[in-house]
Amino acid sequence: MIHPSELVLNPDGSIYHLKLQPEQIGRKIIVAGDPGRIKSISAHFDRIDHIVENREFVTHTGIYKNQKVSAIATGIGTDNIDIVLNELDALVNIDLEKREIKNEQTELEIVRIGTCGSIQEDVPADEVVVSTHAFGLDGLLNFYAFEMNAEEQKIHSEIIQQTNWNKKMNVPYLVAGSSNLIQRIGKNYHHGITVTAPGFYAPQGRELRLKLRVPDVNEKLRAFKYKDFRIVNYEMETSALYGLSSLLGHQACTVCAVVANRYANSFSKDYKPVINQLIKEVLDNLV
Ligand code: R1P
Ligand code: URA
Numbered sequence: 001m002i003h004p005s006e007l008v009l010n011p012d013g014s015i016y017h018l019k020l021q022p023e024q025i026g027r028k029i030i031v032a033g034d035p036g037r038i039k040s041i042s043a044h045f046d047r048i049d050h051i052v053e054n055r056e057f058v059t060h061t062g063i064y065k066n067q068k069v070s071a072i073a074t075g076i077g078t079d080n081i082d083i084v085l086n087e088l089d090a091l092v093n094i095d096l097e098k099r100e101i102k103n104e105q106t107e108l109e110i111v112r113i114g115t116c117g118s119i120q121e122d123v124p125a126d127e128v129v130v131s132t133h134a135f136g137l138d139g140l141l142n143f144y145a146f147e148m149n150a151e152e153q154k155i156h157s158e159i160i161q162q163t164n165w166n167k168k169m170n171v172p173y174l175v176a177g178s179s180n181l182i183q184r185i186g187k188n189y190h191h192g193i194t195v196t197a198p199g200f201y202a203p204q205g206r207e208l209r210l211k212l213r214v215p216d217v218n219e220k221l222r223a224f225k226y227k228d229f230r231i232v233n234y235e236m237e238t239s240a241l242y243g244l245s246s247l248l249g250h251q252a253c254t255v256c257a258v259v260a261n262r263y264a265n266s267f268s269k270d271y272k273p274v275i276n277q278l279i280k281e282v283l284d285n286l287v
Contacts, residue, residue: 002099009096015087018072019054022091024061026068028286029110030279031084033076033237037113041071041279057084067287078138078196078240085244093248108250109178111185111282115271116194116235116256117204118263119222123190125261125268128278129233130186131194131254135159136173136239138198146243148174155193155229163220166213170198175242181253185285189255192232195221196239204234205262218262233258255282 008016015021030041035058042048045062052059056075061068074084090096092106116129123129133155148156156174159165165172174193182191197203202210205218214220221231238254245252257274260267268274 002094007090007094007096007099013096015090015096017054017083018057018059018087018091019052020059020087020091022096024050024052024059025070025088025091026061027092027106027108028067029070029072029088029108030282030286031072031074031110031112031241033074033114035073035075037275038071038073040276041113041283044280044283045069056080064283065287069283069287074237077236078136078140078198081237081240081244082140085241085248089248089250105249109181109286110241110245110250110252111181111286112237112241112252112254113275113278113282114235114237114254114256115259115275116233117260118233118258119218120192120230120232121263123192123232123258123261124264125258125266126271126274127258128189128274129194129256129258130182130189130191131177131233131238131242131256132182132191133174133176133193133229134196134239134242134254135193135231136175136196136243137170137203138196138239139170140240141173141175141243142171144243144247146173146247152176155226158226159224159231162224162226163217169213173239173243175239175246177238177242177253178245178251181251185253185282186255188281190232192230194238194254194256195231195234197234197236200236222263234262
C-alpha cells in the first residue's frame with residue numbers, strides 16, 4: 001500500500017495537483033507549458049468531455065477522430081513535469097482506491113507542443129524543431145535511479161568535452177525521446193538535440209543586467225558536432241519529459257515552434273499561426 005503522504009489524493013479521490021480522476025484522461029496526451037494553449041488544442045476536438053483546472057494544470061479531454069485525447073498544461077519547468085508525469089502515470093498504473101501498483105501497465109503517448117529558442121542560423125523563427133534528445137541542465141533526473149544508455153552516454157560525454165562544460169552549472173544528463181513518436185510526429189520538421197534549461201535567462205545564455213558564468217556558452221553549444229548530432233534549440237521541459245517517460249514506460253516526443261533565434265537575435269512577430277498549424281499536424285499524426 002502506498003501511504004497517503006506519498007500518493008496524495010483530494011477528498012473526491014482525484015490526484016493531488018492535476019485534480020483528475022482516472023477516467024478523465026486519454027492514452028494519447030498533448031502537453032504544453034502555456035495553459036492558454038489548451039483551448040487552441042481542444043478547439044479541434046469533435047467533442048470536449050472534461051475540463052478540469054487546478055493551479056496551472058488545465059486539462060481538456062475529448063474525442064478527436066473517434067479517439068480519446070487529452071490536452072494538459074504543465075506550466076513552465078521540469079519541476080512541473082515531475083508532478084505531471086508522476087500523476088499521469090499514477091492515474092493509469094496505480095489502483096488509487098487500493099493504493100497499489102496495477103499488475104498490467106498502461107503505456108501513454110505524450111507529445112509536447114512548445115515554443116523554443118533556436119541557436120542555429122539555419123533554424124529561423126516560425127519553423128518547427130522535433131527533439132531527438134534532450135540535454136538536461138535541470139538536474140531532475142539525477143534524483144531518480146536513471147542511467148544513460150551507451151549512445152546517450154557517448155553524446156553526453158562529447159558535449160561535455162567539446163564545450164568544456166563548467167561543473168558549477170549543474171550535472172547535465174542526456175536522454176532520447178521515443179523514436180517511434182519522433183518518426184510519426186516529427187518527419188517534416190528540423191531534428192536535433194534540445195537543451196532543457198532550468199531558467200529562461202542565464203541558463204539559456206541571456207544577459208540582461210546580470211553577468212553570465214560562461215559568456216560564450218551559446219557559441220560552444222552551437223559549434224558542437226558528433227556524427228550527425230547537433231544542438232538546435234533551448235526550452236524548459238523536455239529532458240524531464242523524456243527521462244521520466246522512459247523510466248515509467250511511456251512514449252514521449254517534443255515539437256516546438258521556434259520563437260527566438262539566438263544567432264540572428266530575432267523574435268517571431270506572431271508565432272500563433274505556426275502553433276495552430278502544428279497543433280493540427282500533431283493531432284492528425286497522433287491518432
Ligand atoms: C518559456 O517562455 C516557456 O516557453 C517554452 C519553454 O519550455 C518554457 O515553458 O515552452 P511553452 O511554450 O510550452 O511554455
Ligand atoms: N522558450 C524558451 O525556453 N526559450 C526561448 O528562447 C523561447 C521560448
